[in-house]
Amino acid sequence: MPTESTESHRIADVRITPVAFRDPPLLNTVGVHEPYALRAIVEIVTDSGLSGLGETYGDAGHLARLRAAAAQLTGVDVWHGNEIERRIHTALATDTSKAGHGMSGMVTGSSTVHRVLSPFEVACLDIRGKAVGRPVSDLLGGAVRDRVDYSAYLFYKWAGHPGAEPDDWGPALDPAQLVAQARRIVDDYGFSAIKLKGGVVAPEEEVAAILALREEFPGHPLRIDPNGAWSVETSIRVGKELDGVIEYLEDPTSGIDGMAAVAREVAMPLATNMCVVAFDHLKPAVKADAVQVVLSDHHFWGGLDRSRTLGNICDTFGLGLSMHSNSHLGISLAAMTHLAAATPNLTYACDTHWPWKDADDDVIVPGALTFEGGAVAVPTGPGLGVELDRDALARLHEQYLACGITERDDTGYLRRFEPDFDPTAPRW
Numbered sequence: 001m002p003t004e005s006t007e008s009h010r011i012a013d014v015r016i017t018p019v020a021f022r023d024p025p026l027l028n029t030v031g032v033h034e035p036y037a038l039r040a041i042v043e044i045v046t047d048s049g050l051s052g053l054g055e056t057y058g059d060a061g062h063l064a065r066l067r068a069a070a071a072q073l074t075g076v077d078v079w080h081g082n083e084i085e086r087r088i089h090t091a092l093a094t095d096t097s098k099a100g101h102g103m104s105g106m107v108t109g110s111s112t113v114h115r116v117l118s119p120f121e122v123a124c125l126d127i128r129g130k131a132v133g134r135p136v137s138d139l140l141g142g143a144v145r146d147r148v149d150y151s152a153y154l155f156y157k158w159a160g161h162p163g164a165e166p167d168d169w170g171p172a173l174d175p176a177q178l179v180a181q182a183r184r185i186v187d188d189y190g191f192s193a194i195k196l197k198g199g200v201v202a203p204e205e206e207v208a209a210i211l212a213l214r215e216e217f218p219g220h221p222l223r224i225d226p227n228g229a230w231s232v233e234t235s236i237r238v239g240k241e242l243d244g245v246i247e248y249l250e251d252p253t254s255g256i257d258g259m260a261a262v263a264r265e266v267a268m269p270l271a272t273n274m275c276v277v278a279f280d281h282l283k284p285a286v287k288a289d290a291v292q293v294v295l296s297d298h299h300f301w302g303g304l305d306r307s308r309t310l311g312n313i314c315d316t317f318g319l320g321l322s323m324h325s326n327s328h329l330g331i332s333l334a335a336m337t338h339l340a341a342a343t344p345n346l347t348y349a350c351d352t353h354w355p356w357k358d359a360d361d362d363v364i365v366p367g368a369l370t371f372e373g374g375a376v377a378v379p380t381g382p383g384l385g386v387e388l389d390r391d392a393l394a395r396l397h398e399q400y401l402a403c404g405i406t407e408r409d410d411t412g413y414l415r416r417f418e419p420d421f422d423p424t425a426p427r428w
C-alpha cells in the first residue's frame, strides 16, 4: 500500500547566487549584448531536507529585490503559494523603481512582484515535485506533449566583441551571413521554425534577409521581431511585403494602440512580448484587437502556474500563445520545457537563446536537457529534473565577480563604439 505523506516542507534557507556566462555580441534595436550575460540562481532549502531551484535576471536592482523577498520567506510551507506571494508583496510594498529589470529597457511594464515571485515559485514547484516524486509538468496539470519544440533564434551580430578575437559564429550583418547562421543552427539543433531578431538595420534589409531565409528554408515557419523599432506606417508596409512569408510579426511597433493600427491593415497575426506583459494589459489588448499571439514568459508572468493562467485566458479570447526568452541557463530551460509541455494551447515553437551560450557555461549537471529535432524531451524525474553543479555555480559566480557587469546595458555597451547611437523608437 502506498503511504500518504502529509509532511510539511517549510522554507529554512534561501540562497541567491548571481552568475555570469559568456555571451556573443548579439545586436538588437537598443544596442548589443555585452561579453557576459547575468542570471541569478535561487536555491530554496526546506526543514525536511529538500531543495529546489529557480533562475531569473541577475541585474543588481533585481538581486536586491530577490534578497528582500527571500528574507521574508523563512518558515513558509512550499505548498503555500498564496502566502509566499503575500509576503513578497509586503517585502516590495515601497519599491516603485523601474530599474534593474534585466531586459535593457525593452520590456518595462511587467509586474515587479511577479518578476520577483517567479524564481521562488519555480523552486517551490521543484521541491513539491521531489516531495511527491512527480515531474513539475504533472503539478501543472500533466504534460500534453513529451517533447517541446523550440525555434532557431537568429541575430545580427558582430564578428566578435571589440578588442577580442572573432568568435566561431563570425559576423552576421547581411542576408547571406544570416542564412549561414541559420544553416548552422538548424543543422546543429534540428529546429523547424526560425525567428530573426530585427530592428537592427533598415527594414528593407531585414525584409531581404527574411526572403533569403524563405528561399533557403522553404518549409520552416519564419518570424521577425524588431522590438517596436518601426513606426505604424513602416510596420504596415513591411507587414504587406511579408504577407504569406512569415507565420507572425512580433512587436513591429510600440504600444497597444500602435499594434492595433497595424493589425487592422496586415493579414498575418501580430505577436507580442512588449505591449502585453502583465495581466492588466490583456483587457485593453483584446478590446482593441491589437495582438493575435501572446509570448508568455514565466520569468515576468509570475511563474509557471500564472503562465498557465495566461494560457487559459489566451484560449478564452482566441489568442495564440508562444513563448519568449532572454539569455538563460539550464534551470530556466527546464522550467520553460515543463510549462510548455503542460500548456495545451502553446502550439508555436518556443523561443530560446540556448545555442548562444557556450556548452560548458551552465550551472546544472550536463545531460538532463538535450535538443533533438529542435525539441527538448520533457524531464520525467521528480521536480524540474535538473541538478545543480556546485563547482560550475562557483565558477560562474567567480565570472560574475570578475566581469564587472552588474546591470544589463545593451545601449551603453554599443555607445562605447558608436557614441551617437540613439535607440529611441521608432527608429524607422
Ligand SMILES: O=C([O-])[C@@H](O)[C@@H](O)[C@H](O)[C@@H](O)C(=O)[O-]
Residues within 6 Å of the ligand: 026, 027, 028, 103, 106, 197, 225, 227, 273, 324, 325, 326, 327
Ligand atoms: O536578447 C535579446 O537581445 C532580445 O532582444 C531580448 O532581449 C528580447 O527580450 C526578446 O528576445 C524578444 O523577443 O523581444
Ligand SMILES: [Mg+2]
Residues within 6 Å of the ligand: 225, 227, 250, 251, 272, 273, 274, 324
Ligand atoms: Mg520579442
